[in-house]
Structure formats: C-alpha cells, structure tokens
Amino acid sequence: MTEAIRSITVANELTDSHFSILQKETSRDETLQTLKRYTNKGWPTDTHKINSKVKPYWKYRNELTEACGLLWRGNRVIIPKTLQSEMLNKLHFAHLGFEKCLLRAKELLFWPELNNQLKNLIMNCQTCLTYRKNNIKEKLCPHDIPKEPWSKVGVDLFYFKGINYILIVDYYSKFIEVIELTSTISESVIKHLKCTFSRLGIPQTLVSDCGPQFISKEFRDFAQKWCFQHVTSSPRYPQSNGQAERSVQTVKNILKKSLHSKTDFRLALLEYLNTPINDKLPSPAELLFTRKLRTIFPIINQFKQSHYNPVNAKNLSMLTIGQTVKVRDEIKKMWKSGVITKYLGNRKYEIRLQTGRTIVRNRRHLIVDSPHLQPYRTTYDIDYDDFNPFQSNESGMSSDTAPNRHSPCESNNNNNNGTSDYYITRFGRTVRPPDRWRL
Ligand SMILES: [Zn+2]
Secondary structure, eight states: OHHHHHHHHHHHHBOOTTHHHHHHHHHHOHHHHHHHHHHHHOOOSSGGGSOTTTGGGGGGGGGEEEETTEEEETTEEEOOHHHHHHHHHHHTTTOOOHHHHHHHHHTTEEOTTHHHHHHHHHHTOHHHHHTGGGOOOOOOOGGGOOSSTTSEEEEEEEEETTEEEEEEEETTTOOEEEEEESOOSHHHHHHHHHHHHHHHOOOSEEEEOOOTTTSSHHHHHHHHHTTOEEEEOOTTOGGGGHHHHHHHHHHHHHHHHHHHHTOOHHHHHHHHHTSOSSSSSOOHHHHHHSSOOOOSSOOBOOOOOOTTOTTTTOOOOOOOTTEEEEEEETTTTEEEEEEEEEEEETTEEEEEETTSOEEEEEGGGEEEEEEEEOOOOSOOOEEEOOOOTTSOOTTOOOTTTOOOOOOTTOOOOOOOOOOOOOEEOTTSOEEOOOGGGOO
16 A cells, blocks of 8 residues: 555656666665565664664665655665666766766765765866866855846856857856857857747846857847847956856866766766755756756656755655654644554645544654554544644745635534633734634
C-alpha cells in the first residue's frame, strides 16, 4: 500500500530516462537492500546488531524512506555504489568548485561518503587546478538586488577564443543568457536583446557600459520604442555594471574549463543556472522561473516557491503510512502524537491522533516522532484542513485575503468554548482560530 501510493506520487515527478538504471542498480546493491529492509521494518533496537555496511546511515535513519524502488534521504535519492563515481562526475560537470557542487548535491543525491569523495575529486581535478586563480567569489550587494525578477538586467560584450559574445544577466536571479555575436555593432546587439526580451519580457532597467553599440542613436531609439530605461555606467564608476562584469568572469571560467575538459559549454552553463546561488538562495533558474530546468541528472523536478525565504526553502522528507508523527496544535501551542494513515497527494497526509480522531494536515505541519510502525484503523471522521491560518501561506496571501479552501468533508462541530486565543490582522480585524484547529 505504502509503495503503491508513494510510487504514484514520486513517479509523477520523475522525468528522467536514467531512472530505471537507478532502480536496477539499487535492487542489486546489497547495502541498499539491507537499508531498505531496516527503513521499512524498523532498525534493530540493539545498535550492535546493525549490519556494519549500513551503519553510516544510522544517523540519518529518521529521514530515510523508500519509494519507486529507490531509497531517499528527504528529497535526495540515495545512489547505489556502482553509480556513485558517475554521479560525482556529473556533480562536477561544470567545474564550479566544492561549495557549489556540494549545494547541488544537497538537493539531489546522497550517500554517506559523498562530501569527502567530492572534495577529493575537486582537489585532484586538473581543470580546476589549472584555472584555480581565476575562481571568483560572487559577492551579493543588497542594494543591487531589485524586488522582482527580470526588472533590472545587465548587458555586456566579451571576447573569448576568437568569438564575440553578448551576455545578458538578471540582477535579481543572476540568470544568464550568453549568445555568440557575428558582429558587435548596435544593430546586431539590438537584434539579440529583442530576441531575449521577446521571450522573457522587457526589463524596466537595462544597465550597460558606454560601449559604442550602447550609446548610438539606434540604441536610444530601441530603448524608447521598447519602453525601458537604459542606464550606462559612467567612466568614473565602471563598477555600476558590476553584475554583468562578474557574470562575464563566471562565464569565461566556464568556457575555459569546458574547453580544457572537452565538455559541452552549454551543458555546463545549464548546470550553473540550476545550482543554488548559496545555502540560502536557490538556483538562478528557480528564482526566475520558479522551477528547476531539466539537466543530465536523473532527478526529481522540484517546484520551489521559496525565493529569498530560507524557511520555505527547507526540504521536508516524505512520510510513510504507519509512521508516528507530531501534529502542531495551534491553539495550545504544543505538538500532539498521531499516526500517518494515508497519503492524499500534494504533500497532504491523513493522521489518526491518539484520541482516535482523524485529521488532514500538510507536511509542513508535521514532524517525525518515531521510526517504529504502529497499527491503524481504517474508518474515521475526517477533519480536513490544508492551511494554517496563523502563518502566511505558500501563495504569499495574507490571512485577510486567503480564500477558504476547506473541503466539503470538513467537520462542522461547533464547540466554541470562548477561547481567548486570537490575533489581530494588520487591518485591525480580530481573527479567532476555527474549531478545526482544536485537536
Ligand atoms: Zn574540476
């Protein structure tokens, strides 16, 4: 039952043809098969009895689940031994350095020795060693970050190995477009900018240097007709186009390393666009499109709406049927124990509380209680609620505007006992918690 429900959920998200190879190799991997048994049936209570090969997974045991014939640590798929070396090379495909590769790994893959192996690979990578001096730390200047994606965009031209390129970068997401130029005159630059703007929209502000192609009459006409403000960096303050210049250095590094390692520059650039900016910000692709772009990795497409909110960006592991969890009681400000009885899709679970009552909650309102399985009954009354009125919801709507999204099967018990728990909205309205939040 568990397998069936979760297979449907996860398989809907899996898009990669390499997925079946992962399944096959997982089924052949002795360690992972033992791990699977422990994950599904419970770990030995005596730690001395744990299979030595599986011991490195012990400290992650509460985060482990099985779905689609694969093992997962949260949203990270556990890679069988035979595929680990290939995955390390894929993680390091764009030669982005240890920190970036680790950030990428943290949202995709896991095995206990991954970090050390990745570090060793990069320390001994000839391409990285050759171009180590050119590595630059990308500094985030808060005053440079606009409030929304694609509102302030930088443009710069650069030359690499006999070819001129135009680079266009979004100040908000750091998303980069790089196009080869056959000519650097205004007409050619405008043609490529029009092409990009017609796909991604016209930014409010375009920043460039004072190159002849940007200060021409044609370019002024283009800015006027296409309704954007064109700002040029003054010769006194050339750093005001710093974002584009930093991105040029990043792209030149990727170009050099791709050439040196004989890998595809475009695939490496794609990898860069899909790699988190740092441990608090998701990738440029996610910031601009609120989705990951498909790459050569056999992974899950995860939709994240976290933007600059590190709390929402946190990945929560999937839960299994029979797993005991704690449910937040928003009235009493405490957690109560329950057992997962059903997965309803879209990160919602049905939970039977110790009182015998059954409720539905989103994953973000649940914490893992214990790995041991418990029996559950199959008939119950359902109290359905998928959002917490006491915290901002994922769509970013305030409680004043959030629509009522309760299912018709919601419990109508009205036993308001005059509780004093309430809060006042920013519009001065008093909101009392609904009865369904009483557990
Ligand atoms: Zn490298």
